[in-house]
Amino acid sequence: MYSYEYPRPSVTVDIVVYGYDGGKQLKLLLIRRGSDPFKGHWALPGGFVDMEEDLEAAALRELEEETGVKDLFVEQLFTFGKPGRDPRGRVISVAYFSLVNLQDHPAVAASDADKAEWFSIDELPELAFDHADIINIANSRLAAKVRYQPIGFELLPEEFTLGQLQQLYETVLNVKDGFNKRNFRTRILRTGILEEVGRQQNVAHRPAVLYKFNQKTYEDLAKQRDSGVLRRALDFEI
Amino acid sequence: MYSYEYPRPSVTVDIVVYGYDGGKQLKLLLIRRGSDPFKGHWALPGGFVDMEEDLEAAALRELEEETGVKDLFVEQLFTFGKPGRDPRGRVISVAYFSLVNLQDHPAVAASDADKAEWFSIDELPELAFDHADIINIANSRLAAKVRYQPIGFELLPEEFTLGQLQQLYETVLNVKDGFNKRNFRTRILRTGILEEVGRQQNVAHRPAVLYKFNQKTYEDLAKQRDSGVLRRALDFEI
DNA sequence: ACAAAAGTGTTCCTCGTACACCCATGT
DNA sequence: ACATGGGTGTACGAGGAACACTTTTGT
Helix, strand or coil: CEEECCCCCEEEEEEEEEEECCCCCCEEEEEECCCCCCCCCEECCEEECCCCCCHHHHHHHHHHHHHCCCCCCEEEEEEECCCCCCCCCCEEEEEEEEEEECCCCCCCCCCCCCEEEEEECCCCCCECCCHHHHHHHHHHHHHHHCCCCCCHHHHCCCCEEHHHHHHHHHHHHCCCCCCCHHHHHHHHHHHCCEEEEEECCCCCCCCCEEEEECHHHHHHHHHCCCCCHHHHHHCCCC | CEEECCCCCEEEEEEEEEEECCCCCCEEEEEECCCCCCCCCEECCEEECCCCCCHHHHHHHHHHHHHCCCCCCEEEEEEECCCCCCCCCCEEEEEEEEEEECCCCCCCCCCCCCEEEEEECCCCCCECCCHHHHHHHHHHHHHHHCCCCCCHHHHCCCCEEHHHHHHHHHHHHCCCCCCCHHHHHHHHHHHCCEEEEEECCCCCCCCCEEEEECHHHHHHHHHCCCCCHHHHHHCCCC
C-alpha cells in the first residue's frame, strides 16, 4: 500500500503502430482487451508505466507483451490527460507512434491481451477509451511527417523498387490518380539517398532496379539545415 | 490521505513561453523558485496538475499564478518522464509551448514564485531540474514551426511593417546577413495573408505600409491541403 | 543636402509539371 | 505477339536568387 498527501493520477502509455505490406492500405496494430474496462473491445496496445521505467521503455515493453512486436523505433506522439477519459479514474496517457514493415513484424503473439491483429486503416473496429482520438492525432502526424522525412526507411523492406516506393507514398498520402512517374523518380533520385543494389528477378515485365536507403547520405542531407533538396523531394503537392 | 495498491508518479506541467519585442533576440519567461528543491534557482513556470483539471488548463493556471501572464495560446510540446529527473521522486512533466509579443504580455507579477523575468534566449541563467533539456526541445520545435506556420501572428503586435516581420524571421532563424529584402516581400505578399491597414507616422525615413494578418485567408490557405503557397512563402533556405 | 529605411525592375536559372514515348521480361 | 510495369526525352512556365536601382520621410 502506498499513501500520499495529495491524490495522484495514474500514468499509462499507448502505442500506435503503422504497418505496410506493399498494398493500397496502411495497417494498424490493435489488441482485444482481456479485462475490464472495455473487456472484449479493441484498443491500442499499452498499459501502466512502472515506477522505475522510462516512458519509451514502458511503451516498448507493453507492445511486446501484448502483441509480440519488438525491435522498432518509436517517437512520442502526444499526451492525453482530459479528466474522464478513463472510467477507472484520472489516467494520463503518453501516446507513442511507430512505423514498421509487415514482413519483419508479421504474426502477432497474444499474451497479456486476448488477441492482437493488424487492421486496415480505414476498416477499424470500434475502439475503447479515447483511442479513436489518439489515432486521429497519429494520422495527422503521419501526414505531416511524410513531407519532411523519408518514411520508406521504416515502412519498406530493406530492398525495394521505385514503383513500390511510389505506391507507398500514394497510399500514405491517399491520392487516387497517382503521381507522375517521371517526376517522382527524378525528385527522389536527385537527392542521392537511394543506392542501387540489384535488379528484380522473375517478374513478367522489365525487371526494376532494386534500391536501398543510404542512411548516411540521408543524415548528411538532414544535418545541413535541410538543404531544401530533401524537402523538395518529399513534399508532394496533392 | 490517499492510498493506492500500486505506487503512482506525480504529474506536473511546465511551460516554455517565447516573447518578442522587435529586437534581435527572442526572450524566454523564467521564474525564480521560492521553495525547495532548487530554491533560488531559475526554472520554467509550472507545477502540479490538479485531479479534476485538464493538462492545458493546468499549464495556463500555473503560468498565471507564477508570472501574471495570461490570455495566450499554448500547444503541447513533449512529455518528460525519465526516472530521476526530479529529486522529489518520480515526476512526469508535460511541457507546453507558447509564443507572445512582449508589448501585450509585459510586466510580470510574481506571486507563487519568488520572481519572474524575461531572459534573452542566449543569455539564460543556470536552470533547475532538466529544464535546459526542455528548452532545447522547444527551440527545435520553434525552428520547425517557423517553416510552415506564420509565427508573426503570435509574436508581433497587431499592426507591423514588412521590415519588422523580416527582422523577426531573421531573429528566429538566426541568420546574420539577412534575407534579400526584395524576395522576402514578394514571397510573403504573394500569399495574400497580409492586409494593408495604414502607414507609419513620424519616422525619419519613408514611412512603411502597416499590415495585419488576415486570419481568414490564412485558414483558407492552410485548409486546402497546404496549397504550397504557404510553404513556399515561409520555408526559407538558410 | 543627407541619412535611413521603404520599396521596385529585371535578369538568370533551377525545378516542378505535363505529355509522349521506348524498353525488357514472362506467358 | 502481347501484356505489364520499368524507365526516358523534352518543352514550358512558375518561382527562387541576386543585384542595382528609385522613393519618401525627418533632421
